[in-house]
Amino acid sequence: MNFQTIPPVESSKKLLDLAFRKAREKAQANEMRGDVLKAIKRKESLKIAIINDVLTSHLNKILRDFPETEKLPSFNTKLMHLTLDFPLFKQSFGAMRWAIGKISFLQRGYKGKINQEKNRFHIGEVSREFYGRISSVVKQIDKNLQYLEAARKIMRTYPDVKDLFTVCIYGFPNVGKTTLLNKLTTAKAEVAAYAFTTKSINAGYLKIGEEMIQVLDVPGTLARPDKMNLIERQAELVLEELADLVLFVFDLSEQGGYSVEKQEQLLKKLGKDKKVLVYLSKVDLADSEALKRFKPKHCSLAEIKEEIMAKVRKE
Ligand SMILES: Nc1nc2c(ncn2[C@@H]2O[C@H](COP(=O)(O)OP(=O)(O)OP(=O)(O)O)[C@@H](O)[C@H]2O)c(=O)[nH]1
Ligand SMILES: [Mg+2]
CATH class of the missing domain: 3.40.50.300 (P-loop containing nucleotide triphosphate hydrolases)
Known part of the structure; x- marks a missing residue:
């Protein structure tokens, strides 16, 4: 296992900034046409879908980038126990999975709320509520994102030993x-x-x-x-x-x-x-x-x- 190539783990702030920026850019590029209420709904639904995509794909990538400890040779697992806060390390992956589930759940819920909204002046409010809830989910896993980044730096020093x-x-x-x-x-x-x-x-x-x-x-x-x-x-x-x-x-x-x-x-x-x-x-x-x-x-x-x-x- 090569521990030197695990890519950096971004902080919650960076992840949120990226997701919101991508959502804004894509929504701006999306032309407003036809019925105004429908067009606003389309735009806001697109934004929350992009936020969901960016965040969940990043978090899923973190899960893929780190090795599965169960599949590592015993020397490597022992090394991890010795050099990492192993319970926090494992718990951090659980936190990633929790956030992925929560973000997708919120996106589905708020997509429904936007669709049902009759007053176009209220749609922005619904979106903002979604942004707030998403931010709070991602901030809740900040400690875990930071720990995974610290663990990555430690794991980078692990020797690339072969079975010889x-x-x-x-x-x-x-x-x-x-x-x-x-x-x-x-x-x-x-x-x-x-x-x-x-x-x-x-x-x-x-x-x-x-x-x-x-x-x-x-x-x-x-x-x-x-x-x-x-x-x-x-x-x-x-x-x-x-x-x-x-x-x-x-x-x-x-x-x-x-x-x-x-x-x-x-x-x-x-x-x-x-x-x-x-x-x-x-x-x-x-x-x-x-x-x-x-x-x-x-x-x-x-x-x-x-x-x-x-x-x-x-x-
Ligand atoms: N004259 C002489 N110098 C030696 C010999 N072996 C090593 N040195 C010198 O001793 C110094 C330390 O050598 P290293 O091989 O870096 O020692 P090390 O045990 O790996 O050191 P650390 O990695 O710091 O633990 C260097 O300046 C070497 O050139 C030798 O047989 N003769
Ligand atoms: Mg040496």
């Missing part, structure tokens, strides 16, 4: 994770000399033999559950839910700003249920003593590829 064997690159900020992604795959993701460069989840692909492997570079995490931001929470979920194998990037030079000891603690935190390979970054900057002292088993780039292949074959 998945390797996750993990480690503290600025240790060289993205550099490893670029070395391992054909990705050309941004690398920079400061922490938190990667603000969304980068994906790269690696072909070993006939196998396509997805490599996800999750943003640097400080692994503090209480203080995690949106992307860090996504990173943790990706790791838990999707990683078939974890590549832990260890910066022995400590130039990334994290001590060897701290990095060892983070490495230990990784659950025993995942296979974890350690990759040493910035060895060119590390002092040789640190390298000698370093206990955990670590792999070269070539060994990483071999290990990935071995694991893919096993699955």
Whole structure:
């Protein structure tokens, strides 16, 4: 599922402005001819029909533009529960459906009222009453329209993950994770000399033999559950839910700003249920003593590829 292409959701004010403007334009273009009472009725009925069309088609489009959560892979639904106000999100679609029904109902009712009106000077009043009621319906769902727009912006940051064997690159900020992604795959993701460069989840692909492997570079995490931001929470979920194998990037030079000891603690935190390979970054900057002292088993780039292949074959 591609969450990047959901179009913006307009506010209630914009929707109403658009609907009323379209109605005015179309009605002006509609020539007045024949019996005056009939002509006014035709014009006003046309206006309310256009308002109904514009609003209901916009609201229906919102319902179509967002993915149906029931049909999404479980990773995506979990991501939504983690990053959105899920009850409000679901309730907002209910609000769209409610408004669609209400607007159509009002349009039918007021079309009837206009048709029955005998006094041409009263028709404008009936229309205005319709406009008032429609405005109030649309304003009632403003909170929901605004929430869907906020949710869209959050969903835009979701990773476009594929159902492939998945390797996750993990480690503290600025240790060289993205550099490893670029070395391992054909990705050309941004690398920079400061922490938190990667603000969304980068994906790269690696072909070993006939196998396509997805490599996800999750943003640097400080692994503090209480203080995690949106992307860090996504990173943790990706790791838990999707990683078939974890590549832990260890910066022995400590130039990334994290001590060897701290990095060892983070490495230990990784659950025993995942296979974890350690990759040493910035060895060119590390002092040789640190390298000698370093206990955990670590792999070269070539060994990483071999290990990935071995694991893919096993699955
Ligand atoms: N000398 C040297 N520099 C490296 C090496 N690997 C990465 N760097 C540098 O370290 C800095 C951080 O690298 P990134 O790959 O952006 O690190 P990151 O872990 O993705 O960082 P965040 O996305 O911010 O978490 C960059 O300036 C890289 O050029 C290496 O092996 N040797
Ligand atoms: Mg990065």
